[in-house]
Amino acid sequence: MEGSAEEELERRSKFLSSLIQKKKAIEQEDQHDYLNVRVRASDMPLALQNRAFRCARDHLDSMPSKLDSKRLALALKKAMEFVHVKKATRERGCAAIDGKREVIKVLSFYKAYVTPLSHSYFEFLLPILKPTDMEISHVVEDNRNEDMQDSQTLLSSKSCVSSQNEYTQEVEPGPPHESLFLVLAYLPLFELLAMSEVCMSLRDAVHNDVLLWLNIIVERPLSSRLSDGILMKITSKASGRLKTLVLINCEKITDDGLQLVIRKNPHINKLFLPECTGLTPEGVIRAVKTLSENHHGLESLRIHGIYNIKKDHFDTIRSYFQMKLPQHQRQQPILFHHRNSPKFRNEESNPMIDIDVDICPKCNNVSMVYDCPRETCKKKSCKACNLCIPRCEECGECIIESEELEATACGDNLCSNCWLQLPKCNFCNQPYCKLHINHQHRLSGSTGFVCDACHVKFVATLGACYC
Amino acid sequence: MSNTSENPNPSSSSAKITLKTSDNELFEVEEAVAMKFCTVKQYFEDEKDNDVAARGSSTVIPLPNVHSAVLARLISYCKKLPQSNAVADNHEEEETKKKERKQYGTPGDLVDLISAANYLDFKEGLEFFNQALADHIQNKSVEYVRKFFGIKGDFEPHEEEKYREEYAWAFEGVDED
Numbered sequence: 001m002e003g004s005a006e007e008e009l010e011r012r013s014k015f016l017s018s019l020i021q022k023k024k025a026i027e028q029e030d031q032h033d034y035l036n037v038r039v040r041a042s043d044m045p046l047a048l049q050n051r052a053f054r055c056a057r058d059h060l061d062s063m064p065s066k067l068d069s070k071r072l073a074l075a076l077k078k079a080m081e082f083v084h085v086k087k088a089t090r091e092r093g094c095a096a097i098d099g100k101r102e103v104i105k106v107l108s109f110y111k112a113y114v115t116p117l118s119h120s121y122f123e124f125l126l127p128i129l130k131p132t133d134m135e136i137s138h139v140v141e142d143n144r145n146e147d148m149q150d151s152q153t154l155l156s157s158k159s160c161v162s163s164q165n166e167y168t169q170e171v172e173p174g175p176p177h178e179s180l181f182l183v184l185a186y187l188p189l190f191e192l193l194a195m196s197e198v199c200m201s202l203r204d205a206v207h208n209d210v211l212l213w214l215n216i217i218v219e220r221p222l223s224s225r226l227s228d229g230i231l232m233k234i235t236s237k238a239s240g241r242l243k244t245l246v247l248i249n250c251e252k253i254t255d256d257g258l259q260l261v262i263r264k265n266p267h268i269n270k271l272f273l274p275e276c277t278g279l280t281p282e283g284v285i286r287a288v289k290t291l292s293e294n295h296h297g298l299e300s301l302r303i304h305g306i307y308n309i310k311k312d313h314f315d316t317i318r319s320y321f322q323m324k325l326p327q328h329q330r331q332q333p334i335l336f337h338h339r340n341s342p343k344f345r346n347e348e349s350n351p352m353i354d355i356d357v358d359i360c361p362k363c364n365n366v367s368m369v370y371d372c373p374r375e376t377c378k379k380k381s382c383k384a385c386n387l388c389i390p391r392c393e394e395c396g397e398c399i400i401e402s403e404e405l406e407a408t409a410c411g412d413n414l415c416s417n418c419w420l421q422l423p424k425c426n427f428c429n430q431p432y433c434k435l436h437i438n439h440q441h442r443l444s445g446s447t448g449f450v451c452d453a454c455h456v457k458f459v460a461t462l463g464a465c466y467c
Numbered sequence: 468m469s470n471t472s473e474n475p476n477p478s479s480s481s482a483k484i485t486l487k488t489s490d491n492e493l494f495e496v497e498e499a500v501a502m503k504f505c506t507v508k509q510y511f512e513d514e515k516d517n518d519v520a521a522r523g524s525s526t527v528i529p530l531p532n533v534h535s536a537v538l539a540r541l542i543s544y545c546k547k548l549p550q551s552n553a554v555a556d557n558h559e560e561e562e563t564k565k566k567e568r569k570q571y572g573t574p575g576d577l578v579d580l581i582s583a584a585n586y587l588d589f590k591e592g593l594e595f596f597n598q599a600l601a602d603h604i605q606n607k608s609v610e611y612v613r614k615f616f617g618i619k620g621d622f623e624p625h626e627e628e629k630y631r632e633e634y635a636w637a638f639e640g641v642d643e644d
Contacts, residue, residue, distance in 0.1 A: 179579075194637075
């Protein structure tokens with residue numbers, strides 16, 4: 001009997017305290033309504049918070065039409081310092097005012113400093129707190145239908161909180177570090193997609209930031225899985241402002257899929273479609289035509305590796321370019337050994353190269369035409385496609401007919417000079433060119449390497465014998 | 468406790484600026500280096516406007532968001548900046564740059580460096596560190612990123628499944644480390 005009485009007592013006291021808490025919360029809500037403030041995240045004691053909001057609101061109301069963020073921050077700082085100047089630690093509290101959507105950032109304890117995060121809202125960090133009266137309260141309001149700005153405010157205030165415990169963060173999972181939002185702009189497509197699945201705030205950041213989607217580069221291994229539908233979905237994130245579209249070896253992309261994307265994004269100025277074997281010359285011409293009719297924005301085009309491009313296709317494409325650039329000149333030479341470098345393949349490459357393919361002066365076919373880096377070749381022209389004049393994989397120089405082609409383990413061409421310098425297979429004495437250097441098999445206990453073929457022939461069978 | 472960063476030519480005529488970090492350490496840096504940090508620059512100029520001759524360069528600029536260990540690395544990065552600033556022209560240089568980035572630090576360090584560089588508005592550093600961190604994230608799975616950076620996946624299970632499905636095409640054969 002005694003036990004149940006105690007239980008009853010406990011139940012009642014719980015009920016009472018919950019009632020009190022509810023009342024407190026409602027009062028708090030009223031307070032916020034009155035001040036026209038919405039709290040996103042805060043770790044300040046309530047009394048302090050209210051004081052800060054009241055102070056901020058008074059100042060905002062008294063200010064002339066334009067918000068003077070610095071003045072506001074200074075006033076806030078003064079008010080807060082007055083309360084806690086003696087025992088204030090250098091810990092930062094964080095609260096966000098969302099009244100007129102200003103969130104003000106006070107960066108320094110000593111001197112208030114305000115940085116507008118964008119034109120319409122700010123963030124503020126307040127120096128506070130005797131540790132004893134610090135009851136950490138997290139008031140995070142999560143509104144699903146918030147517009148983009150709201151979510152950004154949420155992000156920024158969340159990230160302030162996270163920056164506070166940046167040294168403890170490694171142990172306990174929490175919200176993402178603020179740096180991870182900054183790094184998004186540097187991530188390629190695949191990593192961007194991965195980041196968007198990590199947590200809510202990162203997903204919102206990835207999905208709502210148009211800037212991240214203006215340059216879309218699809219490389220291996222994603223390229224072979226990219227279909228028309230997926231491409232459409234990805235490009236739609238740029239909301240029609242796509243600038244660079246690089247699809248390397250995306251064999252599933254068809255003419256119609258490309259055309260849809262192009263029509264939705266008329267501002268594309270770099271269209272790289274190398275080795276997209278699902279496309280036809282007609283499809284490419286249609287894409288270029290659409291772009292040139294709309295804005296004449298197309299600056300460079302990469303189409304090597306698309307099958308069956310004939311001379312008249314090329315001339316048609318060229319004519320669309322010539323409308324824009326009357327004098328066609330290719331200032332930057334295309335060098336054979338640079339053709340796979342990331343700079344040439346991706347967006348960084350020289351804008352002087354408007355179309356990568358050309359008509360080979362020797363065989364009259366449309367393909368990549370390379371210049372020769374060899375000094376003596378500069379006068380007499382040895383500009384030609386790879387089939388007419390073989391070139392060294394390492395240095396890009398032409399291999400003159402008198403010179404013998406050196407044998408390599410990968411079957412690519414090398415000139416004698418480069419051949420001599422490269423490390424060779426321990427068995428067959430043949431080198432790999434730089435494209436196939438990862439085919440080398442390293443053996444433990446010996447320097448050098450063994451090529452693929454010799455590894456299969458000798459090492460693997462030897463291993464089998466020992467087994 | 469004070470920790471003056473080492474200086475190759477102590478008797479140089481260039482002005483010094485003193486920075487105070489979050490853990491109360493003092494750094495004396497050359498003006499040229501300090502001016503790379505736009506936040507410091509801004510502060511410095513404001514200070515100049517406020518009281519022209521009163522204190523001059525003897526003011527201490529507080530950086531309450533930057534830890535001393537992080538600032539030390541930023542300063543050392545700043546000092547060697549001019550040499551590595553040459554525009555990378557070809558493939559090989561790009562490769563060496565990549566290697567340099569890889570060796571620069573663990574992702575944990577980089578995260579701190581980035582937020583400090585962002586706070587200080589240090590453009591070159593921000594770009595370099597961000598790129599380095601991006602290199603680290605390359606080809607990593609969602610779980611890896613969560614574990615590595617201590618992020619809590621806060622999706623509802625059915626939501627998560629939905630997003631997984633949306634991007635299922637992309638996540639085949641990821642490094643599971």
